[in-house]
Amino acid sequence: MARFKRILFQPLLFLAVLLPGVLCFSELFFVKEPRDVTVLRKDVVIMDCQAQGELPIRIRWLKNGSPAVESDRVYQLSNGSLFISETESRKGEKSDEGSYQCLAQNKYGAILSQKARLTIASKFRTLVPLAVMAGSWDGP
Numbered sequence: 001m002a003r004f005k006r007i008l009f010q011p012l013l014f015l016a017v018l019l020p021g022v023l024c025f026s027e028l029f030f031v032k033e034p035r036d037v038t039v040l041r042k043d044v045v046i047m048d049c050q051a052q053g054e055l056p057i058r059i060r061w062l063k064n065g066s067p068a069v070e071s072d073r074v075y076q077l078s079n080g081s082l083f084i085s086e087t088e089s090r091k092g093e094k095s096d097e098g099s100y101q102c103l104a105q106n107k108y109g110a111i112l113s114q115k116a117r118l119t120i121a122s123k124f125r126t127l128v129p130l131a132v133m134a135g136s137w138d139g140p
């Protein structure tokens with residue numbers, strides 16, 4: 001005796017198709033952006049960058065529009081800030097002078113910070129002329 005299995009094809013319920021009315025709009029925005037800074041050669045510079053939004057957020061740094069090259073002098077801290085020890089003003093690629101931006105990214109997208117200019121001031125401009133000092137000395 002053959003038994004027939006009756007298979008009932010119940011109409012599928014499309015319950016799961018929720019329209020994006022519940023749009024999870026995960027905004028990503030900067031809490032801290034890097035700012036223009038002028039330092040002396042060999043100074044330490046920390047460029048701040050902090051973004052808020054859905055985690056994980058990845059921070060990357062751009063220098064003059066290209067990814068900043070990390071080294072033992074220049075690297076990104078765990079909080080996203082860029083650390084530069086002993087800023088270099090040597091001409092060419094070695095110079096830390098330039099325009100810095102940070103790029104924050106999570107799974108929804110990426111945002112680019114404002115540009116912050118790092119300028120290395122020359123010490124010579126701040127020297128007090130020796131002649132003035134000598135002239136003001138009247139002796140005992």
Ligand SMILES: *[C@@H]1O[C@H](CO)[C@@H](O)[C@H](O)[C@H]1NC(C)=O
Nearest residue numbers: 032046048049050077079081
């Ligand atoms: C990250 O840490 C450094 C060193 O502790 C600090 O100077 C900097 O302000 C911090 N950055 C932010 C975005 O809080």
